Amino acid sequence: MKIATYNINGIKARLPRLKEWLTETRPAVACLQEVKSQDKDFPAAEFEELGYQPIWHGQKSFNGVAILADTKAGYSVQEVKRGLGIDGPKEGEGEQSRYLEADIVKDGANGTERTRIVCIYLPNGNPLPGPKFDYKIAWMEKLRARMLEIWAEEIPAAVLGDYNVIPEDDDVFAVKAMASDALMQPESRSAYARLLADGWCDAVRTLNPRGGVWTYWDYQAGAWQRDHGFRIDHILLSPELADRLVAVGVDKEHRGREKASDHAPTWATLRDN
C-alpha cells in the first residue's frame, strides 16, 4: 500500500500535472494540500475518471486539503473528522481548512482492512514573532492532542502532509539561509519532536537517518536548479504501520516539470497485512 502527500499549490493551476502524477505513480492514497479552491469548485469528476474517490475540505484563495483513494485497487474513503476546532490568526476569521481525517477501507478475503489517514496543512507561521507564529504553535498543540486520541485507539494510522517544519539541521540545504524562519524555530522543532517522542515514526527520516532529503524547493533565486531545498512534507506512522514500512521516496522529477508545484510528492510503501 503506497500512501503519499503532495502540496499541489493550487488545484486549478496544477490539475494536468496532478493527474499525470496519479497516473504514473498510482498511490493507493494521496493527501493533497493547498488546494486553494472552494468546495463547489473542487474537480471531483476529474479524479473519479482516473479511478480515485476524493473527499475535500476547501477554502477560497488559500489552504484547502483533500484525500484520494484508489478505487481501482479496491480502496474507498470514509470521512472521520474535518478541522481541529481552532480559529485563524485574524480577529473573527474562523477556522481555516487545514485538517481532514478519514478511514481508508478495503474489503479482502480476510475481512475489512481499515487504515486511518490524516491529511494536514500545518500553518507556515511567518512572520515571527506575531499572531501567525502563535497560531502555528497553537495549531501544533491541537494536532498533538488529536494524535494522542488516535494513538489511544491503537489503530493503524498515518498523519501525512505539509508540516511546515524543518525537523533537523540536515533537513535543509543551508541552516543559515533558514535560521530566522518559522519553519526551523526551536518552538516549531520541539513541537514536532514531541510528536516523535509520543511514539510516531517519521517514515522518511527512519529510512534516511543522515538527512539530505528535500521535499520543497522555492520558486525564487534558482533554488531548484541549485538544489536549495528542504524537508517539510512528512509522513508520521503509528507503530502498526511503522512495522510494515518498506520504502519511502520523493518524486523529485515531478518538481522539475513545466508549471510544477514548489513541493514534490512524498510517499511511503507499507507491506500488506
Next chain:
DNA sequence: ATGACTAATAGCATTAGA
C-alpha cells in the same frame, strides 16, 4: 537586501506562501 517567483482574487495591486 524582506528582494527574488507563483497562484488566487480582484485589478490596473494585494495577500499568501515558506
